[in-house]
Every structure is written in C-alpha cells, then in structure tokens.
Amino acid sequence: MIVIQNVGPGSPSRIKRQWVKRIKWGVLLGLMVLIYGSHAPLITLTKVEGQVPFSSSSCVVMIELAKLLISLATLVLTAGASALRAPPRLVLVAPYAVPAVLYALNNNLVVIMQAYMDPSSYQVLSNLKIASTALLYSLCLGKRLRPAQWFALGLLMVAGLFHSYSSLDLEDPERVESEGGPRLHITAWGLFLVLVYCSLSGLAAVYTERVLKSQKLPLSLQNLYLYMFGVAINGLSSFSSATSDKSFLEGYSWVVWVIIAGQAANGLLMSVVLKHGSGITRLFVISSSMLVNALLSWVMLGLQLTPSFPLPVAMIGLAAYLYYR
Numbered sequence: 001m002i003v004i005q006n007v008g009p010g011s012p013s014r015i016k017r018q019w020v021k022r023i024k025w026g027v028l029l030g031l032m033v034l035i036y037g038s039h040a041p042l043i044t045l046t047k048v049e050g051q052v053p054f055s056s057s058s059c060v061v062m063i064e065l066a067k068l069l070i071s072l073a074t075l076v077l078t079a080g081a082s083a084l085r086a087p088p089r090l091v092l093v094a095p096y097a098v099p100a101v102l103y104a105l106n107n108n109l110v111v112i113m114q115a116y117m118d119p120s121s122y123q124v125l126s127n128l129k130i131a132s133t134a135l136l137y138s139l140c141l142g143k144r145l146r147p148a149q150w151f152a153l154g155l156l157m158v159a160g161l162f163h164s165y166s167s168l169d170l171e172d173p174e175r176v177e178s179e180g181g182p183r184l185h186i187t188a189w190g191l192f193l194v195l196v197y198c199s200l201s202g203l204a205a206v207y208t209e210r211v212l213k214s215q216k217l218p219l220s221l222q223n224l225y226l227y228m229f230g231v232a233i234n235g236l237s238s239f240s241s242a243t244s245d246k247s248f249l250e251g252y253s254w255v256v257w258v259i260i261a262g263q264a265a266n267g268l269l270m271s272v273v274l275k276h277g278s279g280i281t282r283l284f285v286i287s288s289s290m291l292v293n294a295l296l297s298w299v300m301l302g303l304q305l306t307p308s309f310p311l312p313v314a315m316i317g318l319a320a321y322l323y324y325r
Helices: 012-046 056-079 090-113 119-140 147-166 173-179 188-214 219-240 254-276 279-301 310-324
Strands: none
Touching: 012 254, 012 279, 056 219, 056 254, 090 188, 090 219, 119 147, 119 188, 119 279, 147 279, 147 310, 188 219, 188 254, 188 279, 219 254, 254 279, 279 310
16 A cells, blocks of 8 residues: 655645744744844943943954854854864855954944934934845845835835934933934035945845855854954954953943843844845844834833834834735
C-alpha cells in the first residue's frame, strides 16, 4: 500500500510551517520595535539634574563589545571552538570595516550638525533617510519595487515627518511657553550635512545587507567580523575624545546596563533582518518605534500625546499593508 503525503502548496504541514515562520518574524520585529522605542525614555530616566551622567561614547563601545562577545559565544556554541582555529581570510573580513566606518562617521555627524541646526530640525529631517535607503536599496541591490511599494515608502516618510513635527511642542514645555512655540532653524550647510547623514545611513544599511547575503558564512561569524571593527573604531574614537573629569564607566546605573543590553540585542536582531529579510523592513521597524517611543514617554515620563497621534499610526499601518501585500 502506497501512502501519498499531502505536501503541496496548500498542505497542512506547509501552512503550519508558514504560520510558525510568520509568528517568529512577528515576535522578532515586535521585540525590535519595543527596544528601539524604549531607548529615548530610558535615556531620560538616567538623567541627574537634567544631565546624562555617563559618557555616551563609552556606552557605544560597551554596546559594540557586548555584541562582539555574544557573537563569539554563539559561534562557539553552534560551530564549536574549531571555528576559531583557522585564521580568517582578509578578503572575507575586510568588507566589514566599511559599515563600521560609515556608522562612526554618522555618529560624529550628529554631533557636528548641532552647530548648524536645532535638535528639532534634525529630528524632523532625519526622516529623509527613509527615502535615501529606499533609493540605494533599489539601485545598489537591484531590487525593483512596485509603484504601490514606492507609494508606501513615501507614506512611511510622511508619517515620520508628521509625527516628528507634531511632537515638537512636547519636547520642552518651558521653552515653548516662554518663546511662544517651537522655533526651527537650519543653515544651508546644516541642510547639506543632513543629506550626507541620510545618505550614509542608507548606504551603511544597504552595504551591510549586501555583504551579509553575499557571503555564505554563519551569521554569528559575520557578526564577529562586523563588531570587531565596531569595537576598534568606536574604542579609538572614545579614548581620543575622552576627558579627564569623567572615567570610562562613571555614572553607570542599572538603567544604563539595561540600555546596553537592549541595544546590543537589537543590533544582533537587526543583522538577522538584513541577512534573511531586507533593509526596507528595518525602515518599518524604526518608524514604528517612534510611536512606541511616544507611548512609553506618556506612560513612563508623563508626556502627553498629541491629538493627531492616531494619524501617523494609521499611515504607518497603511504603508505596511501596501508594501507587503
């Protein structure tokens, strides 16, 4: 007697695997949105007399170091210690220096731009990286997007711009009351730096995705290469700009360690998205996290939500539906 199993496209086993995969991706993306969205409120909780008590550069180094150690442990647990015995080939390792340099440049650009614009202008205009990432994603990776998908990404960017601008009057109530409302200012040089910042951000994401997908290596090994350069470059930057009045781990509290753990986990999860998903998914995660940020700020810090808050929520939801349908 021959038993023919139902393994076609509509078979129960196949449908079950698809649902399991969707649930896993849903949990992963939901966790990333939560971690991204909680970053700014947690930073606010660390402040002492309105000032962040720790060195932001040392925090970045600790995040990169945590990602490096987790990647190393994962590689040893999955592939064994033998995976580290053979010296890595330079041709495989060298490409991972590029995103580390690009991210380091962008971190410094954020500081430099403050001299040519106010923080609110940066918050609003940084949403342009959605457009730059989408363009580079299409050009560099050869991904042809449907007109509906381009419209969805445009809607996603507009939602970010709208949410950022509508939230300005909640950032500093005392300044708004004394000056009669939020004032934006940006110079021509500042606008140029914003465009460079958005372009580098998109390029780093697209380049990292291309490298992760082009090399047939375990993701843990690829992360190990990536974060080796991250620790080295950010470590040099931190120590070269260190001041004598604040030690490396000064001002660290349990909240700071939670931030480090969360951002390290998010970086590793993002590599999963870039390896097995796409950089466009990263844009939806970041945009959705702005809404979670607003909700957590309302719950944890007592900030009020704007009456127009449901509008960007609906816009992001519609953008996701149009892009992934």
